[in-house]
Each structure stands twice: as structure tokens, then as C-alpha cells.
Amino acid sequence: MPNTPNINLDLRLNGSSDPGWHNVVASNGQTTYGYRYTGGDDGAGGLEQTTGQGRDTAPLQLIADQRYQISGHNFFNDTNNQLSWNGNSGRAATIIDANSHVETAEYNVIVTDTGNGNCTIQCDPPIINR
Template identity: 60%
Template sequence: MPNATPVIHLDIRNSSQSAPGWVNVNASNGEPYAYRYTGGDDGAGGIQLRVGQGRDTAPLQLDADRRYHIRDPGGCVFTGDTQAQLSWNGNGNYAGSIVDANTQVETAKYTMNVVDSGNGDCIIPCDPIIKNDP
């Protein structure tokens, strides 16, 4: 049976935030946004596993205003996945799952690309870390 990372929650705001846990970014239109991950293995959207402990499925839920949705296609983009361990199972709405084969050591990132349909369909990139430890 695969491992299961605790549900990852993603919240978005259409302005910069100064409270702890929020990350400020600029959307594709140059405007400021902030996102915050909770849940996951580290409480901040991260996934961390030991290689060989089985495939992991990390459910992700977008908990923001319904004007935001996960982009489809291209909702989840992986960088640093040199061992082809990661895949996305989602359909562009408000939820999906990151699947980690967890057979090779690597440190990668996933970027959730969230669309703001209330602001010209601009895209907000949100990216925590995934780590497969030896």
C-alpha cells in the first residue's frame, strides 16, 4: 500500500501579506499576490520521504476563493525531478494529487500554477519542496 502524505492545503490572496507562513510573489500580470501552504510532511506543503518506503500520494486542496483554480494543463510543474519520480494527477479545478515513485534520491520542487479568473486569468506560481532522502 502506498504511503500517504497528509493533505496539502494551498491558500491565495490577491495582495502581499506580512503574516508568518505567507510567501509574496508577483503573478504573470506583475501584480502582488501571496500564497500559504499548510499540511504535507512539514506543515508547509513540503513532501519528505525515505527512498524505498513505497510510492507516496500527496493530496493537494486549493482552499482559496472560488475565483482561483488550478491551471489545466500545466497546473503542476516539477523542477529538479532528474530521476523522473514525480507526476501530477489533477484536472484543473480545486484539487489533485502529487505522486512520488520514491525509488531514487532527489530534491525537487513542485510549482502549483493557480489562475485568478477574477483578474484577467493571471497565473500565480506557488512552489514548496519535495525531498527523497537516502
């Protein structure tokens, strides 16, 4: 069974020009946030596995200020239904990859800023099954 390191997600209001940070505009269309993933298989929140090696479970933790809460997720290009989401405590979840088919998919974690009108921020690194 693969062993994926923990994934951490950090956020900053007003974005960041520091290395590894990605700036996005929130759902309110006005506020810029920066997000950065650490951990995972690539050190940047990405998952990469070889098919047939068993199911991969990747714990994800939100390490930003307490005002930020995980409020949802999406999977994109998961044509073989390899990905699933377990739990949502508001600060942690687990991404499960069945790891039985080759595909390049993405997961998207949606974070709500409860201190800024509950606007949402979409954060998305890749998942690759080779």
C-alpha cells in the same frame, strides 16, 4: 507505503505579511499575491520521504476563494522522474512520488485568478527523497 497528510494551498490578493505566507508578483507583472501551503510532511506543503518505502500519494486542495483555479503544474530538479500529477479539477489534484531514488525536487502549482484578467500565480514548496 508512506502516508502523507493532505496539502492545502491558500492565496490572498495583495500578499500578506503573516507568518508562513510568500508574496509573488503574478504573470501580469503588476499584481502581488500571497500564497501559503499547509499540511504535507513539513506542515508547509513540502514532501519528505525515505526512498524504498513505497509510492507516496499527496492530495492537494486549493482552499482559496472560488475565483482561483489550479491551471497547471511544473516539476523542477526531478532528475529521476519520480514525480507525476494526477487530475486537475480546478480545485484539487494529487502529487505522486515514486519514491525510488534520492533527489531534492520541487513542485510548482500554477493558479489562475479568473477575477483579475486570468493572471497566473506560481506557488512552489520542496520535495525531498532521502
